[in-house]
Amino acid sequence: MARSDDVNVLFDCLVEDLANCTGLERILVLRRDRDSNSLESRVFYGFEGLSQKTLQVPFDQVNGLLRKVYTDREPLSVVGFTDTGAALSGNKTCGILRDGSRINSHSNRRSRINLCIADLDPEQGCPSEHDRFKHYSIMNLEHHDKTISFLLGDSRSFLILPICDDRAFYGYVLADKCTSGDEISYEEIRLAAAMTSHSAYAVGRALHQKKMVGKIETQLNEIEHLKSFYESIIQNLRSGLITVDRSMNISDTNNAAVSLLGYSHDELLGRPLESLFATSLQDQECRFFDHIDEIDTCMGSLAEVTMQRRDGRVFPVEICYSVITDREGEINGLSCIFKDISKRKELEHDLARVDKLASLGELAAGMAHEIKNPLAGIASALQVLARNFQKESPHQFIFNEVQDQVRRLDSFITDLLQFARPGKTNFSELDLTEIIDKALFLVSKELDDKHIQVQCTLAKNHPVPQGDRGQLQQVFLNIILNAIDAIEEGGFLHISSRWEPAIGFGEQRCVNPSCQENKGRVLVAFKDSGVGIAPDSLEAIFNPFHTSKHNGTGLGLSISQRVMEQHGGKIVVESEVGAGSTFTVLLPICVAGEAEEKVLQEVQAG
Numbered sequence: 001m002a003r004s005d006d007v008n009v010l011f012d013c014l015v016e017d018l019a020n021c022t023g024l025e026r027i028l029v030l031r032r033d034r035d036s037n038s039l040e041s042r043v044f045y046g047f048e049g050l051s052q053k054t055l056q057v058p059f060d061q062v063n064g065l066l067r068k069v070y071t072d073r074e075p076l077s078v079v080g081f082t083d084t085g086a087a088l089s090g091n092k093t094c095g096i097l098r099d100g101s102r103i104n105s106h107s108n109r110r111s112r113i114n115l116c117i118a119d120l121d122p123e124q125g126c127p128s129e130h131d132r133f134k135h136y137s138i139m140n141l142e143h144h145d146k147t148i149s150f151l152l153g154d155s156r157s158f159l160i161l162p163i164c165d166d167r168a169f170y171g172y173v174l175a176d177k178c179t180s181g182d183e184i185s186y187e188e189i190r191l192a193a194a195m196t197s198h199s200a201y202a203v204g205r206a207l208h209q210k211k212m213v214g215k216i217e218t219q220l221n222e223i224e225h226l227k228s229f230y231e232s233i234i235q236n237l238r239s240g241l242i243t244v245d246r247s248m249n250i251s252d253t254n255n256a257a258v259s260l261l262g263y264s265h266d267e268l269l270g271r272p273l274e275s276l277f278a279t280s281l282q283d284q285e286c287r288f289f290d291h292i293d294e295i296d297t298c299m300g301s302l303a304e305v306t307m308q309r310r311d312g313r314v315f316p317v318e319i320c321y322s323v324i325t326d327r328e329g330e331i332n333g334l335s336c337i338f339k340d341i342s343k344r345k346e347l348e349h350d351l352a353r354v355d356k357l358a359s360l361g362e363l364a365a366g367m368a369h370e371i372k373n374p375l376a377g378i379a380s381a382l383q384v385l386a387r388n389f390q391k392e393s394p395h396q397f398i399f400n401e402v403q404d405q406v407r408r409l410d411s412f413i414t415d416l417l418q419f420a421r422p423g424k425t426n427f428s429e430l431d432l433t434e435i436i437d438k439a440l441f442l443v444s445k446e447l448d449d450k451h452i453q454v455q456c457t458l459a460k461n462h463p464v465p466q467g468d469r470g471q472l473q474q475v476f477l478n479i480i481l482n483a484i485d486a487i488e489e490g491g492f493l494h495i496s497s498r499w500e501p502a503i504g505f506g507e508q509r510c511v512n513p514s515c516q517e518n519k520g521r522v523l524v525a526f527k528d529s530g531v532g533i534a535p536d537s538l539e540a541i542f543n544p545f546h547t548s549k550h551n552g553t554g555l556g557l558s559i560s561q562r563v564m565e566q567h568g569g570k571i572v573v574e575s576e577v578g579a580g581s582t583f584t585v586l587l588p589i590c591v592a593g594e595a596e597e598k599v600l601q602e603v604q605a606g
């Protein structure tokens with residue numbers, strides 16, 4: 001009943017029932033279309049040439065008897081017109097009688113039936129055959145009413161039934177006995193009126209249902225649009241989003257959460273939220289879920305925890321918990337928005353280290369300046385005193401040892417000044433093979449003494465990096481010397497390089513002012529078979545004065561890290577006790593667009 005054609009089916013059923021239950025010979029339905037506010041002919045019975053009988057007129061132009069029925073909302077039986085077309089197109093006076101059989105007035109009363117008699121004489125009163133009709137009045141048909149004459153022609157007796165209910169007016173039923181020429185009986189009028197009234201309520205319900213279905217469809221479309229809109233926002237968030245039910249089982253996720261955690265969407269659904277946290281934090285962090293009702297419903301709760309990927313890798317996150325409530329304010333779930341803060345933690349660590357090193361550098365520079373001048377005086381005095389001793393003098397050995405210690409102390413002060421006030425970096429194109437070869441040449445004796453096997457596999461298909469040759473050679477030399485000290489006799493040292501293209505957000509930029517936008521970085525890895533570094537020492541190896549050598553100063557790696565920071569890069573280390581260490585130098589590079597395109601083509605070509 002929700003479609004417009006279903007309303008027409010109701011009209012068809014009404015016409016069929018009227019034809020079967022009454023003696024009406026011609027029946028048609030005029031429907032009022034509220035959208036176009038027009039009167040349209042819909043269903044015909046007993047008419048020939050249906051195409052000639054179709055009608056569509058503006059409803060506000062309907063007048064005469066049709067307007068009377070619309071105003072009264074009561075059936076009207078019309079009799080006595082010998083020429084309907086001429087009567088309704090001129091100035092015609094007729095009498096209107098009302099059914100006097102209905103006396104009581106109540107909500108469920110039957111519809112009053114009106115009777116229209118042409119040329120009724122007020123002095124003669126109502127004809128005896130219509131004695132049941134009372135309440136006489138005059139109606140002057142002074143306006144043209146071509147609708148009835150167009151449809152019914154010269155019918156002298158016809159019936160007009162309103163199709164209406166308590167809410168709206170839906171149209172008319174026009175009927176007559178044109179073939180036999182008989183008048184429509186009172187019983188037929190009453191039965192037809194009852195059937196039309198009953199059908200009107202069915203039509204009203206169908207139209208109301210259609211209207212409601214239309215509203216529902218509109219609301220469903222709006223809901224679907226809002227759903228797609230919010231799903232698009234949620235799925236495209238850079239932060240991970242997880243929702244859980246009151247049992248703390250995951251009910252939904254977005255794409256970022258799937259990417260950060262390494263699970264598929266289906267693998268996360270139904271999984272306990274606690275299982276995503278690092279094992280070491282489950283006991284202390286997940287107690288929070290016992291106090292879900294204490295979360296601020298407006299601001300939520302912010303925390304930093306460690307989560308665990310599917311592959312076992314842990315990473316720090318900043319997570320905001322918010323409760324999910326229903327209309328009654330009952331808490332039925334929890335939403336967790338989180339983002340990986342590994343980069344931020346690294347930056348905080350680097351900033352803290354830089355701040356500490358800056359303070360230490362200022363102190364070291366002052367101390368080195370104060371020590372270096374007296375040390376130079378001591379060295380000069382020792383040289384003067386040394387002239388007073390013969391080569392074979394027993395005191396010459398003592399003076400030589402003192403001078404060696406003074407030179408060692410001077411070297412240490414020089415390193416300390418280099419750490420505190422590194423020299424200016426002169427950027428130029430680098431040949432990594434040449435720089436590494438020179439560094440290996442300087443330590444060739446140490447490598448031979450320990451029979452260390454060195455293997456170099458340097459990539460050739462990456463852009464040419466820029467930097468200070470001398471400083472980078474010192475960095476590589478410091479790393480190689482540390483590896484030699486850690487490697488047992490007969491071990492190996494593997495040096496390799498590769499190009500890592502720019503990966504977008506978070507990529508470090510080259511600090512060379514002449515460079516263009518950063519296009520990636522070159523990774524130079526020094527892998528040794530040494531004794532490895534204890535886990536608790538990995539964080540401290542780049543701190544000044546930290547050393548495991550009996551004669552080391554602990555400044556080599558600190559100076560090397562400072563140099564790489566000047567180049568916009570850094571040194572990272574991976575180590576396992578007993579299995580060796582890998583020091584990787586990350587050197588940002590910068591190339592012009594055409595050069596980069598050429599290199600990319602070479603890399604893709606293999």
